[in-house]
Amino acid sequence: MSICPLDDRYRKETAPVREIMAGPALAQARVEVEIRYLIALSDEPGVIELPRFTTDMQIRLKNIYENFDAPDYYIVLDHENNPTTGTRHDVKAIEYWLRNRLAPLHVPVQFVHFALTSEDVTNLAYGLLINRLLCTVIDVTLSLFIGNLRRFARKHINAPLLGMTHLQPATPTTVGEQLLVFTDRLKRKLREIRKFRMHGKFGGAVGNLSAHYAAYPDVNWHEFRTKFVRSLGLSPLKRTTQINPHDDIARLSHLMSELNGILIDLAQDMPLYIGRGVFCLHAVPGEVGSSTMPHKVNPTDWETAKGALGAANALFDFFARELPVNKLQRELCDSIIQRFIGEAFAAHHLAVVKMLRGLEKVSINTTALLKEIDENPEVFGEAIQTVMRRYGYVDAYEQLKEMTRGKRVTIGELCDFIDTLEQMPDDAKLRLKNSIAHNLMDPSHPPFMREALDFPLYERGNEGDFPRV
Structure with a gap:
């Protein structure tokens, strides 16, 4: 059972987002950060108590996070939530699980989570996941929709369409021209999103690398931080408190909100064109439009998309407003807020999938198009x-x-x-x-x-x- 429709009614549509952003994926990303940090420590000559791992050992270590699966996740959850022995701390549970996995490999487990705070691991894990989500699911699905809408628009570039301003008849345009307005807007916004990269905070309890320098004062930890964070595909932050200030998620939230606003505009217009009769909505065998009116063929894909985009933007606007604000060096509000990031992207993805389906069901009604202008x-x-x-x-x-x-x-x-x-x-x-x-x-x-x-x-x-x- 699920309390959220994204994991229930729309489970199939949101599966690609779930695979990247759900709880098991976050745990796996945390394990990945811990292991890649451990390997980076072993490559640092100044950390003399941790010998450099051989190539074979590095492969074995990487296999741990690459093969992280559901049973591993449930063991981590038990470390966290066990009634008698639970840590009640998600990252500490990861550390204890990883120590147990590394013990047979004779790795010095005291260097697991060495000089780190949980936010070092968590913010880097979220950075990995969000960058992956943007480059795969979000980009690919949106590009597919833009391409399909572009083809539909080009096919009907010369189909006359009565313009409507203030919902009153206005100068004629064409179906293709009006839809190309949306493809141009979507492409501009997608280009901005493609240039975006998550930030990476790495600096210990209050962000100043004090524990690192206390243990190994001769190591250039600032240089180490820059190199390690960049190795994860993230932009290093030089000065922080205990946490990533979340300016990156705030910026991304604004970008996604703007993108969704364009999609809402289109999702609103399409049912209006269908209602005017200038677009035909094809019935799908077996589908029902109304529980009482048998004749109904409704633009439900577009309407569902509009609602999902509204829900996504409610979350994105909340992220942008709340995440950059924290008391002094740290409070825990951002931790629970970030857990809803996957829901926001899932709602966006659901909307684009619905709009793809909606576009497949639409064709133009040339007779109605000409009749409107004739009248x-x-x-x-x-x-x-x-x-x-x-x-x-x-x-x-x-x-x-x-x-x-x-x-x-x-x-x-x-x-x-x-x-x-x-x-x-x-x-x-x-x-x-x-x-x-x-x-x-x-x-x-x-x-x-x-x-x-x-x-x-x-x-x-x-x-x-x-x-x-």
């Missing part, structure tokens, strides 16, 4: 008055306002009006009237729109290509 020809007033201005009509806007504002006009009336414009050359009149007529009759020639361009599906940047998924 609102006054929306061509912007183009007409702008062309009029080119040819010297100072009161062009006022003339079109008088003719169209709050009124219904026909295409014939618009064409007759254009014919009365003596200052406008005949070829300009013809082009204007043909553009209007083509938009109403031929979806391959929308008015005032540039021809479809051969957009690249993925754009090359300094951060590399979008992955081919």
Whole structure:
């Protein structure tokens, strides 16, 4: 049983995030940090009591965290929560478990967790997990969605669409143009996320490496810290309290919140297009839209996505606001807050998966697209008055306002009006009237729109290509 729908109803969709961010994964990452630190200590010549590990021994040590499995996790939990012998401390439980595993290898176990505080291990473990999650699940799934949306948009780059501003008819655009707005926004945000890297704090109880220098004053621990943290793919922090100040998670939370805001915008628009009838939503055999109305085919994928993104942003906003604030050198609030990071990313991932499915069920309704514009020809007033201005009509806007504002006009009336414009050359009149007529009759020639361009599906940047998924 689970109290969270992400681990119950949506367990299948969120599995990739769970594999990286759930409790067993965090424990495994902590073990990885402890072992890689132990190996780094053995490579430090100044730590003379810990001989350098052979290549074979390093492989055996790495196998411990690479093969960390469910039974190992439950043993760690027992070390922590056993009613009589439990540590009630998650990282200390890891240390005791690891000492037991290393004893048969005749490793000097006193160097396990040497001069560290639990936050040294935990923040580096979270850094490993979050970087991995971003580079794999988040990037790959979002890139796939951007690619699919891009293809759908390019396919319908010339399909005319009645614009709607303030939920009122506005200048026509195209289906493709409007969807490409979202792909451009998503790509810009994804590029920012790709440049992001988690920070790494390493410095002992109050961040100043005092215990390290007390034990081995001749070792350059500041240099050791920089090298070790970078070996984990993290950006080293030079000055900290006991904890990573979480400015990295705050920044990432803002980035994810902004990304989710773009996705919410799209998830909100798609049901509106479907409700207008300009997009068709295909029924899936066996699915039910309503428990009482048999005819219903609802845009539930998009609506579920919007709700999940809202839940994710509630958490991301909370992280950004609360995590960077700690009393003096340490309080424990950040510890429990960080345990919800996986839920935030899982909710985001669920939303993108739902939007991928929703996009697969949608097609355009050309008849409805043309009918909407046919019933609102006054929306061509912007183009007409702008062309009029080119040819010297100072009161062009006022003339079109008088003719169209709050009124219904026909295409014939618009064409007759254009014919009365003596200052406008005949070829300009013809082009204007043909553009209007083509938009109403031929979806391959929308008015005032540039021809479809051969957009690249993925754009090359300094951060590399979008992955081919």
